[in-house]
Amino acid sequence: MDLKDKVAIVTGGGSGIGLATAQAFLEKGAKVVIADYNEESGSKAAEDLSQYGDVIFEKVDVSDEEQVKNVIATAVDKFGRLDVMFNNAGIGVQGETHKLSYEDYHKVIKVNQDSVFFGSKHAIPEMQKVGGGAIINTASILGSVGEPTAFAYNASKGAVNLMTKSVALQYAKDNIRVSAVAPGYVESGMVNRDALGDYYDKLVDKHPIGRLGEPHEIAHAVIFLAENEFTTGTTLLVDGGYTTQ
Numbered sequence: 001m002d003l004k005d006k007v008a009i010v011t012g013g014g015s016g017i018g019l020a021t022a023q024a025f026l027e028k029g030a031k032v033v034i035a036d037y038n039e040e041s042g043s044k045a046a047e048d049l050s051q052y053g054d055v056i057f058e059k060v061d062v063s064d065e066e067q068v069k070n071v072i073a074t075a076v077d078k079f080g081r082l083d084v085m086f087n088n089a090g091i092g093v094q095g096e097t098h099k100l101s102y103e104d105y106h107k108v109i110k111v112n113q114d115s116v117f118f119g120s121k122h123a124i125p126e127m128q129k130v131g132g133g134a135i136i137n138t139a140s141i142l143g144s145v146g147e148p149t150a151f152a153y154n155a156s157k158g159a160v161n162l163m164t165k166s167v168a169l170q171y172a173k174d175n176i177r178v179s180a181v182a183p184g185y186v187e188s189g190m191v192n193r194d195a196l197g198d199y200y201d202k203l204v205d206k207h208p209i210g211r212l213g214e215p216h217e218i219a220h221a222v223i224f225l226a227e228n229e230f231t232t233g234t235t236l237l238v239d240g241g242y243t244t245q
């Protein structure tokens with residue numbers, strides 16, 4: 001798919017992987033809606049990225065179906081169509097499972113997993129109207145390998161992998177391609193030396209390539225998944241070899 005003049009929504013576009021991907025879509029000539037619940041970073045992102053093309057910010061909590069439905073309507077209202085839905089916003093909660101509250105568990109499921117349901121459900125009719133499109137979900141290495149202190153996160157990202165396959169199978173007939181990107185640890189708002197201290201170096205050691213990823217390296221994979229018309233139903237690992245060992 002040629003992304004020039006296409007319209008993409010990037011959830012979690014105010015920071016990290018989403019921010020880098022919003023820029024990458026703009027550099028390809030797409031129009032971008034940054035959907036993020038952090039008003040400050042989201043509006044700053046849109047302002048900073050406006051040098052690359054048409055971009056707006058919408059404050060959205062992706063765990064709220066009505067808000068996701070509304071941002072899709074806004075994208076179509078403002079830019080005339082929807083071609084790419086990047087369901088990327090996510091959060092993590094660390095801790096031992098026997099101490100995890102239902103509220104914390106469920107919050108992760110709502111933001112990481114329910115959002116993919118809402119973003120798919122409401123994007124599909126708009127993509128059907130324009131003859132197809134691409135839905136791309138951010139999974140994780142932790143969607144396929146376990147992490148002792150990431151019970152809810154593991155659950156949500158594992159679900160994202162299979163939700164991706166289910167929607168891909170249902171809507172291939174409509175030329176809607178559905179894929180996921182599964183990053184290893186990537187420098188971002190949630191992963192950085194300040195936040196992780198000594199654990200940062202332990203994480204580096206788990207990546208055979210000898211470093212953590214950069215957001216633009218994930219953005220590059222997302223662009224591939226959006227553009228490549230023979231790719232659907234796949235989860236593309238971009239993990240510096242983390243899951244190879």
Ligand SMILES: NC(=O)C1=CN([C@@H]2O[C@H](COP(=O)(O)OP(=O)(O)OC[C@H]3O[C@@H](n4cnc5c(N)ncnc54)[C@H](O)[C@@H]3O)[C@@H](O)[C@H]2O)C=CC1
Nearest residue numbers: 012015016017037038061062089090140185186188189190
């Ligand atoms: N950084 C990493 O090592 C990895 C990250 N991921 C996934 O990548 C995605 C992006 O995360 P990063 O860029 O790393 O983190 P980040 O913290 O830099 O960015 C996440 C963005 O999502 C937004 N957000 C959070 N909850 C939201 C909600 N309910 N509604 C709307 N926006 C919300 C935040 O405001 C933030 O701008 C997440 O799904 C995360 O699970 C996956 C694998 C590795």
Ligand SMILES: CC(=O)C(C)=O
Nearest residue numbers: 140141142184185191
């Ligand atoms: C840190 C993180 O979000 C991963 C690996 O999914």
